[in-house]
Every structure is written in C-alpha cells, then in structure tokens.
Amino acid sequence: MEMVKELNPALIKRKRNGQINIKSGNKIDAVVKWTIWILTFLTVLAFFVFDYTGFQIERAITETIHNIRVMFLEPGLSHFSWSEAVYQVGVTLGLGILATIFGAIIAFFLSLMAAENLSKSWLSNTVRIVVAFIRAVPTVLWVLIFAIAAGLGSEAAVLGMLFHSVAYLVKAFSESFEEVNPGIIEALRATGSSWWHIVVNGVLPSTFTYLLSWTFLRFEINFSVAVAMGAAAGAGGIGFELFMASGFYFDLREVGFITYAILVVAIVLEIISTRLKERYFPSSINS
C-alpha cells in the first residue's frame, strides 16, 4: 500500500548526538528567530545612536514622579472654566466626526474601485498604490501642508485628517467587499443588472454593518488624532489647550485635568468599539 511510505534516511537530519532534529528546515521558526534577533540588535544599537542633550536621569525621574503625582492627584482648572473645557472637548470630537464621516463617504466610492471583484485590475491597483502613498505620510504633515493653503483652523485639520481616514477606510472597506459571496454578484449579473445595481442590492446589504463598525473604529482613532492635531498643528480643541497648559503656562494641575477629560472620552469610545468588535468581528482582525 502507498500509506506506508519508507522514509529516505538521507532526508532525516540528525543532531551530532544522533537525535532526530525536529526543528530542521522549519522556515517559520527561522524567520521568527531572525526577526527577534535583528530587532533586539537594533534596539541595543538605538541607545548608542540616541541624542542625550540635557538628559539627567536622576533629576528627570524624580521630577517626573513629582509631576505625575501633581497631575493625577490634584487636577484643577485655572485658565478656563468647566463649560469651556466641555466646549473644547466638543470641538475635538467635532473634528474627529467630520473627518470620519467625510472620510467614510469618499472611502466608500474609492473602495468600490479598489475591490478586486467589483473593479478592473488596473483601476484597483492604481487606487491601492495611491492609498499606500497617502498612508505613508504622517497625518500631522498633511495637516501642516494644508494649513499653508487654507490657514490654520478646522478646515486644514479636517482635510489633513481626511486623507489618512480615507486611506485607512479604503483598505478596510475594499477587504470587506472582496469577502462578499461571489454567488450573489454572479446571480445579479446573470439577471442583467448594471454594476450600480450589483453594488446597491448585492454588495451593500451584506457588508453594511461591517462598514459601519470599521467607520466607528476609525472614529476612535480620529479622536486621538484630533487631540494630536490640536497640539501639534494648532487646530484648536482640547489638544491645543493641553499644549498651552504644558508648553506655555507649565500648569501641571491643568494638564492633569485635561488628561482626565481626554481619558474619559477615549475610554467611552473604546468600550463602544470593543462591543462592536465582539459583535461583528468574532475573530480578531489585524489592524
């Protein structure tokens, strides 16, 4: 019978002491091991490359502990009021919402072009390359570049954040579209429906909830991006107040208060998105 195959002794690799080497030829193990070694090496190397200007470890650590204690145990407001703080959090949320909603609308059309089962291969490849390029530029650079043309303010911030949101969502959306049962598309095509009919009646109903959850996951990211843009690109909102409190007034109590405000919103958003993930993506999906 074929079932009993004799193993060619030449193929069995043995260790020096005669044991069969069970790990030999396992490419996965080798790659994992090498990656870890290279990362360790680069990490050690990094500490020799770093620039240590003005770094005094003892002073830095005692000061940080003191600062963190003041921040988190005695938060308070001195340069603006509670209602102002709520308003600024609202501005940051608003920036995040605008970038997410506009991003989702644009990403929807682009991802139809990027999905391999709904589009031509040259078109889908072009969209993918453009999106990869956009994603490689950090959001803050987009915002700063737009700020030159539009002036500092919400327009530049939303446009800059929009670019990254679109790039992220196109990837997520087009992957959901590609998972649509090909039978549905084929059946609709056989009835002679147009491309637009296929999208509206075949693809959308089966992917709508996925699209919504991805959009919400992006909103969670966009909130922290909006905080960052306020601080680094003068886009306003709670991030700008944080930057002012720590960079200009050196008011640790206010920094603490603002940090708590951001933390509360971020945790609420995280709880909602974890629920969504558990409901719609039972097995975890990478990034």
Place this chain on the structure above:
Amino acid sequence: MNAKQMRKNKWQTTIFFILIIIVTYLSTAITKFNFIDSIATIPAAFSWIFSNLLITEESLEKLPQILEKLGETIFMSIAATTLAAVVSLFLAIMGSKTTKVNQTFSVIARFIASFSRNIPVVAWSLILLISFGQNSITGFLALFVATVGFLTRAFIESVDEANQSSVEALTATGATYFHMISKAVIPQSLPQMLSWILFMIETNIRSATLVGILTGTGIGYMFDLYYKNMNYNLVALITFTIIIAVIAIELISNRIRRVIL
C-alpha cells in the same frame, strides 16, 4: 425576510441617516468648519503642493543631516516597540483569562494597559518633555508608554486565542506554570505577536514624527524647523524621505508576515 421587517429596516436606515446628518451639522457648527471654503481649498492646496513642494539640488545638500535624523527616528520607534513588547508580554500573560495568576494581577495589568493606551501619545510627550528635556529619551518614552498599552491589548487577544488543549495537556503532565507559558502559550502566539510588533513599528515611525514636532527631536524637529522657516524645498525632501522609510518598512514587514502567519 418578510415585507413588514423590510419596511422596518428601511425606517431604521432613514432614521440612522438623519441622525448622521444632524451630528455632522452640529460638528460643523462647533468647529466653525466651512464646507464650501474647504472644498475650494483642495485645488488651491494641490496647486500649491505641486508648485512649491519641489526637491531642488540645493536642498539635496542637506540630505545627510536629514538621513541622520530619520535614522534616529527609526531607531527610536524600533527600540520603543521592542522594549514595549517585552513589558506587554508580561502584562498580557498576567492579564489574559487563560494564563492569569490571580484576579488581582489580571485587573492591574488590564488597568495599566488601558490607562497608557487611552491617554494619547501627545499628552505623554508633553508630560515627559517638562522633566526629561529636549532629547531622544523623551520621544522614546512617550512612544514606549503608548505602545505598551496598545500591544498589551493585542497580545491578550493572541494569548486568549492560543489553543487550550495544549495548555491542558501540559498541566496534566504536571508541568509548572512557567513550563506551560514557555512551551505551550508563547510558541503558539509568537507569530501573531510578531505581526503586531511589526505593525506597531510602522505606526510608531509615523507617530514619532508627531512626537518629534512636539518634543523637538528626530525628523519631526527638522520638519518643524524648516516648515517655520518656510523652506519648502527641504520640507518636501523630508516628507519624501519619511514616505520612503515608511513604505520600505511596510514592505519588509509584509514579507515577514507572509512567511510566519
């Protein structure tokens, strides 16, 4: 699906879209966002980009300096991610349902992770800047703290997904807790974890630019400096080198991922 349900669904969709429109309107009001202005900005911005963001020969002279700072930024994000991964591994093993030692440690681990993840990296860098000063360590620590939070969550998921039967089998043979972790849990979840680490390195290079602008380190500082001096040729060159670096790292990690997953 019967007709009644379909009608109900249609209603839900309509209400949902109306809600979205209201939320969008409120957001434009609170942020003073002008829709028409911003659409008008896009062509202006792009024509500005194409006429001003050009790499000239003059700016290429600064390339060695830029590459040095870019190298510092890449090292910063790799070091922050790798060391954060080590800490996250411990936190994840303590925090996961399958491998936790006891309930208290599990709650503490999850709390640390959530706390460091949800305070944005901006806040960490501003906090650390006050006491650590303007050097690589500040940027490194800010990225490190934020990465610990994110990786712990991802690692907990990977550890939870690890096959239970091998853990059970090892426990049945009388293996100690550390044997069980090192022979059953880690080998199974290592490729998944490595994939997350690579993803985080990519993300951190982008965040490092932001952190650099705020803390005055690495490539972010260079960008900010020339941006404020309105030397747009150098701004273009810096942006271009960042793009190259990010795409190169993405390609490398995609290749590694294809083998190990």
